[in-house]
Amino acid sequence: xxxxxxxxxxxxxxxxxKVFLECVQDMDHENMFWYRQDPGLGLxxxxxxxxxxxxxxxxxxxxxxxxxxKKERFSLILESASTNQTSMYLCASSPRNWSEYEQYFGxxxxxxxx
Amino acid sequence: DAKTxxxxxxxxxxxxxxxxxxxxxxxxGTDYIHWYRQxxxxxxxxxxxxxxxxxxxxxxxxxxxxxxxxxxLILHRATLRDAAVYYCILRMDSSYKLIFGSGTRLLVRx
Numbered sequence: 001x002x003x004x005x006x007x008x009x010x011x012x013x014x015x016x017x018k019v020f021l022e023c024v025q026d027m028d029h030e031n032m033f034w035y036r037q038d039p040g041l042g043l044x045x046x047x048x049x050x051x052x053x054x055x056x057x058x059x060x061x062x063x064x065x066x067x068x069x070k071k072e073r074f075s076l077i078l079e080s081a082s083t084n085q086t087s088m089y090l091c092a093s094s095p096r097n098w099s100e101y102e103q104y105f106g107x108x109x110x111x112x113x114x
Numbered sequence: 115d116a117k118t119x120x121x122x123x124x125x126x127x128x129x130x131x132x133x134x135x136x137x138x139x140x141x142x143g144t145d146y147i148h149w150y151r152q153x154x155x156x157x158x159x160x161x162x163x164x165x166x167x168x169x170x171x172x173x174x175x176x177x178x179x180x181x182x183x184x185x186x187l188i189l190h191r192a193t194l195r196d197a198a199v200y201y202c203i204l205r206m207d208s209s210y211k212l213i214f215g216s217g218t219r220l221l222v223r224x
Contacts, residue, residue, distance in 0.1 A: 105157030
């Protein structure tokens with residue numbers, strides 16, 4: 001079974017702190033994604049990576065950066081956390097083959113910024 | 115991005131079939147129809163996808179209208195574990211993007 005793990009299920013940080021959210025997948029997938037999920041807004045794509053050291057902005061990249069130094073690991077960085085970044089953060093991965101395409105999601109990290 | 119319309123919520127009895135509808139009248143010829151579900155306190159989980167023909171897998175069946183402007187996810191025998199939010203999503207061929215809408219919350223009564 002594909003497994004996508006996220007470093008924390010719950011995280012509480014203070015405004016202005018630098019926050020790292022880590023995601024690891026064990027299926028050798030090329031693509032990895034970071035979403036945030038908010039009530040009434042659904043899941044929104046923050047960043048996407050299609051290979052090591054490669055990244056593309058999603059729909060809401062402002063206030064976030066990412067790092068992909070190894071194929072299995074994709075990190076989301078909040079340079080200076082703000083209260084409007086309180087949310088559920090979901091990581092996903094998928095193989096590169098577009099025609100048989102499904103994304104595998106991790107369990108999520110609920111981040112609270114106070 | 116093409117949009118989908120789903121009912122906000124549906125209810126079903128345990129062990130009965132469930133038909134979850136989705137309208138996507140602006141679908142284009144290269145859009146795949148994907149279904150995901152999200153159980154409480156978990157990340158979304160892939161259910162099924164199709165392009166033109168009906169599809170079956172171990173979790174569900176996907177019935178696609180001939181004009182492709184609507185589709186139906188069929189759970190053949192609902193269980194309590196199927197209570198979740200079900201998302202119908204259109205994905206363009208060659209696109210990595212999945213655009214999640216608000217989904218249908220399925221309640222399963224024992």
